[in-house]
Amino acid sequence: MNYENILSExxxxxxxxxxxxxxxxxxxxxxxxxxxxxxxxxxxxDANTKVIIITGSGEKAFVAGADISEFADFSVEEGxxxxxxxxxxxxxxxxxxxxxxxxxxxxxxLGGGLELAMACHFRVASSNAKMGLxxxxxxxxxxxxxxxxxxxxxxxxxxxxxxxxAGMIDANQALNYGLVNHVVELEELLPLAEKIASKIMRxxxxxxxxxxxAINANYKDGKDGYKVEIKQFGxxxxxxxxxxxxxxxxxxxxxxxxxx
Numbered sequence: 279m280n281y282e283n284i285l286s287e288x289x290x291x292x293x294x295x296x297x298x299x300x301x302x303x304x305x306x307x308x309x310x311x312x313x314x315x316x317x318x319x320x321x322x323x324d325a326n327t328k329v330i331i332i333t334g335s336g337e338k339a340f341v342a343g344a345d346i347s348e349f350a351d352f353s354v355e356e357g358x359x360x361x362x363x364x365x366x367x368x369x370x371x372x373x374x375x376x377x378x379x380x381x382x383x384x385x386x387x388l389g390g391g392l393e394l395a396m397a398c399h400f401r402v403a404s405s406n407a408k409m410g411l412x413x414x415x416x417x418x419x420x421x422x423x424x425x426x427x428x429x430x431x432x433x434x435x436x437x438x439x440x441x442x443x444a445g446m447i448d449a450n451q452a453l454n455y456g457l458v459n460h461v462v463e464l465e466e467l468l469p470l471a472e473k474i475a476s477k478i479m480r481x482x483x484x485x486x487x488x489x490x491x492a493i494n495a496n497y498k499d500g501k502d503g504y505k506v507e508i509k510q511f512g513x514x515x516x517x518x519x520x521x522x523x524x525x526x527x528x529x530x531x532x533x534x535x536x537x538x
Contacts, residue, residue: 279320283310285335286317291328291479292472293321296335303342304334306390310345314394315367322377325537328483329475330375332398333382334391337464340383340407341391346416361421364390369397369423373494376487378478382471383407384464388446393422396431399490401457402471403449404464409457410446430497431457482519483537 279286285296295317297304314332321327334340349360372379372394381387381398387409395401395409403409411420411428419425420441429437432455440447449461462470478486488510496503514520518538526533 279316281313281317283307284313284317286321288321288324288327291326292331292475293317293324293327293329294331294333294468295321296333297341298335300336300338302345303339303386304336304391305342305345306394307345307348311364311368315371318368318372318375318379322375327377328479328537330377330379331382331468331471331475332379332394333468333471334384337385337406339386339391340381341388341394342386343389343391343412344422357418357421364422369393372397373399373423374490376490377483378475378486378490380471380474382467383409383449383458384467388412389420389424390422393420393424393427396427396457397423400459402460402462402467402474403452403458404467405449405461406464407449407452407458407461408446409449409452410444411441412444412446414441415444428457431455482517482523482533482535484517484519484535485514485523488514 283299285298287294295314297310299305299310318330321330349357352360379398381395381401383395383401383403385404385406387395387407389412392409392411411424413420425441428440436455449458452458453461460470492503492507492510495501495506519535522535523533
């Protein structure tokens with residue numbers, strides 16, 4: 279599929295999605311959010327794709343925020359609809375994908391950019407990365423899940439401070455907070471993400487998809503994460519991957535998972 283605002287490339291089990299609006303510091307507008315949804319959906323339904331990596335073009339920004347010009351004159355109703363549609367179309371969608379998603383954060387990840395990174399299953403960052411939710415400086419609050427996912431990742435107090443001050447933290451502080459898993463120099467960022475992806479691909483993609491459901495359930499209101507874990511654990515016993523994994527272990531050989 280041809281896109282105007284993003285690039286999507288497949289290689290050796292990995293689909294890399296690159297937000298490609300460098301003149302706008304890869305800011306998210308309506309069209310880009312739709313294209314990202316389509317690209318993620320295509321990658322998730324592609325049996326050959328075992329891991330998805332999302333990053334930004336250039337060296338300055340992952341995503342520098344939302345395109346404010348699109349909603350500066352919105353009404354209360356339009357603002358609420360913007361948040362609801364965006365969360366459903368992209369942010370909640372990414373979080374719930376069965377394919378692992380790694381955010382490779384290069385440069386600024388602000389506002390909707392940080393919210394997109396937090397919706398991914400985990401994050402790695404370049405040493406020049408800077409992250410924040412500056413929405414309160416514009417008279418609004420994060421609307422794409424930021425007030426929910428940030429405290430889940432860094433704790434309530436740190437999230438309150440970041441949102442209230444509208445300030446940025448650097449990559450090392452993000453690492454200390456637990457917001458990102460690893461920090462490397464910019465030129466090492468994608469190779470690191472690909473290295474982690476290769477480790478993921480050694481394991482059962484079916485089991486990983488069930489683990490994502492179980493882990494996410496712990497953060498959903500009205501969900502009993504333990505019950506979801508039990509259910510997903512049980513389902514694993516009916517998969518070809520389980521048969522292959524246990525057989526390989528007993529035969530003392532490397533498993534060759536069929537992904538079924």
